[in-house]
Amino acid sequence: MxxxxxxxxxxxxxxxxxxxxxxxxxxxxxxxLMAFSNTAQAQLKIDITGVGANQIAFSAAPFQGNQGLPEDIKKIIEDDLVRSGFFRSINTTSNIDLNEATLIDPTAWKSIGVDALIVGSVKRLPDGRLDLRFNLHDTAQQKSLGKFSYVIAQSALRLTAHKIADYVYEKMLGEKGVFAxxxxxxxxxxxxxxxxxxxxxxxxxxxxxxxxxxxxxxxxxxxxxxxxxxxxxxxxxxxxxxxxxxxxxxxxxxxxxxxxxxxxxxxxxxxxxxxxxxxxxxxxxxxxxxxxxxxxxxxxxxxxxxxxxxxxxxxxxxxxxxxxxxxxxxxxxxxxxxxxxxxxxxxxxxxxxxxxxxxxxxxxxxxxxxxxxxxxxxxxxxxxxxxxxxxxxxxxxxxxxxxxxxxxxxxxxxxxxxxxxxxxxxxxxxxxxxxxxxxxxxxxx
Missing domain, CATH: 2.120.10.30 (TolB, C-terminal domain)
Incomplete structure (x- = not known):
């Protein structure tokens, strides 16, 4: 100005x-002048005060193999989708073992109000990279909306989680997400x-x-x-x-x-x-x-x-x-x-x-x-x-x-x-x- x-x-x-x-x-x-790789100490915190009129109910299962990694993939995806205002997370207490290849009866999830189900896994490869997989399932249509596998460096874990949230956002809403x-x-x-x-x-x-x-x-x-x-x-x-x-x-x-x-x-x-x-x-x-x-x-x-x-x-x-x-x-x-x-x-x-x-x-x-x-x-x-x-x-x-x-x-x-x-x-x-x-x-x- x-x-x-x-x-x-x-x-x-x-x-x-x-x-x-x-x-x-x-x-x-x-x-x-400082290198772009230097990390700032002050990380921003999010406070949501308003949401959309209609929200899609979803549930994200913990990604298998996530333990011990620096980022919680499930939490990043959940936080992204909830922050958009168009999604609400439904947490369940189910002990059923979910992964990207094996989904329980989607009608059971629909009965508790879940419209979209996100499951996945992450596995460390011998060269140190990560094999990250996920599956988005539409419980209403009882079909998968996409199964993907990424081979990434560990440093790209957060960005890839944002990309998964973008994929879910676009598939469910029909427009590109901006989480990544x-x-x-x-x-x-x-x-x-x-x-x-x-x-x-x-x-x-x-x-x-x-x-x-x-x-x-x-x-x-x-x-x-x-x-x-x-x-x-x-x-x-x-x-x-x-x-x-x-x-x-x-x-x-x-x-x-x-x-x-x-x-x-x-x-x-x-x-x-x-x-x-x-x-x-x-x-x-x-x-x-x-x-x-x-x-x-x-x-x-x-x-x-x-x-x-x-x-x-x-x-x-x-x-x-x-x-x-x-x-x-x-x-x-x-x-x-x-x-x-x-x-x-x-x-x-x-x-x-x-x-x-x-x-x-x-x-x-x-x-x-x-x-x-x-x-x-x-x-x-x-x-x-x-x-x-x-x-x-x-x-x-x-x-x-x-x-x-x-x-x-x-x-x-x-x-x-x-x-x-x-x-x-x-x-x-x-x-x-x-x-x-x-x-x-x-x-x-």
Whole structure:
């Protein structure tokens, strides 16, 4: 967000304005680049406060051979499905030996209300890898919906459990699950900032970058291998691109003045950035390698927070050209822009759903900052949150959920809400302030 030095946007005593002040007045010194494999200590905890109207009842049996392994496969699958809001777990006291090859009479499970049954096993191979198998059984149709076997490294056990939950979710609901995706966010503690990559459930946090200075606006590349972000390590905001597997990074935009708000195009070939090098805050595009700088907006106002549509045709952005911050849409080549938001006098931080049909953003209503969604075809707006201190919305890659930052107990935390507002849960940490979240894309198998 680039309203830090603009008096007309002064909003004292709010989480949003606090974020702007922290960025604008941060003391600048040195940074420490850390390997992506380093594990962060603060793991997020989940508190579910809302679920879907209709839920699928399922039961997951303990995976045979799971004893002694670092992850409980059954628990990861259960937690994923329950957190989605569309499933409820039915625990049984049956002593029947279940595995992926032998299922008891499915009608017996249906009689106790179980719609889906998950069974499996894991076996250590002589070379140290694991042979992980599972079977999903539909008790209503009395048939298997899939039997799979994975040979994996032990380090991939948690990810594979997430993939099993994704398979169950897709088979039962008809849309892709997002349990095997990742989140990026910024963690702040006294004297340090850390860019964190974590599983979608907040577990397995890894440090991508540690710095004494602010890190803001992380943005995933479409293939999930890189992050663009803004770092203040050189006494001004500079846009970096960071390759997660190697830890290598480069300064992509380091022009005179401010360099901020990076956003990847849907194919990953271009990145939009906000620069003040010509005076004022304007949106530019450039190649992902830093070549071909092209100015897209003009005028004396503030133009910021670009977000590419997934069809590659448009860029949504925030501008005050109409007198107050509203969301506009223009071609990816720039030119004339049309206003998109009309409800309320303050709408910022646009993000578009993967199907390009729904826009999410932060809106100010009666002095509170809330997450809203707008049906672009029908023009219907819905407010999804109520605490009044929300920012940084980001769609899940299946378009079902929205990740955002909020505050609880005096600290920043992350939360998720479904785009219909029914399903809600928070990912909280007992340690540092957490902010600047963004939901990563589907992982390539």
């Amino acid at each position: 680039n309203y830090a030095n603009t008096p007309m946007y002064s909003i004292p005593n709010t989480a949003l304005w606090g974020r702007i002040r922290r960025v604008a007045h941060a003391a600048l010194a040195t940074f420490a 995706t990742r989140l990026a966010y910024v963690e702040k503690a006294p004297g340090r900032y850390r860019l964190i990559i974590a599983d979608a459930d907040g577990a397995n946090p890894q440090i991508a970058l540690a710095s004494k200075e602010p890190i803001i606006s992380p943005s995933w590349s479409p293939d999930g291998t890189q992050l663009a972000y803004v770092s203040f390590e050189t006494r001004k905001p500079v846009v970096f691109v960071h390759t997660l597997a190697t830890g290598r990074r480069k300064a992509l935009a380091n022009f005179k003045g401010s360099n901020s708000a990076p956003a990847w195009s849907s194919k990953g070939g271009k990145i939009a950035v906000v620069l003040t090098k010509d005076g004022g805050s304007q949106i530019f595009s450039m190649g992902a390698d830093g070549s071909g700088l092209n100015r897209l907006t003009s005028g004396n106002g503030i133009n910021t927070e670009p977000a590419y549509s997934h069809d590659g045709q448009s860029i949504y952005f925030t501008s005050d050209r109409g007198g107050g911050p509203q969301i506009y849409r223009m071609s990816t080549n720039g030119g004339n822009a049309s206003r998109v938001t009309f409800e309320g006098g303050y709408n910022i931080s646009p993000r578009i759903s993967p199907d390009d049909k729904t826009l999410t953003y932060v809106t100010r209503r009666e002095g509170q900052f809330k997450i809203a969604v707008l049906d672009l075809a029908g023009g219907t707006e819905m407010l999804l949150t109520s605490t009044g201190r929300e920012e940084s919305p980001s769609f899940s890659p299946n378009g079902r959920y929205i990740l955002y930052a909020t505050r609880s107990g005096g600290k920043g935390t992350l939360a998720v809400v479904s785009k219909d507002g029914r399903i809600k849960y928070t990912l909280s940490s007992s340690g540092a302030d957490i902010s600047e979240p963004t939901w990563g894309p589907f992982l390539n198998d």
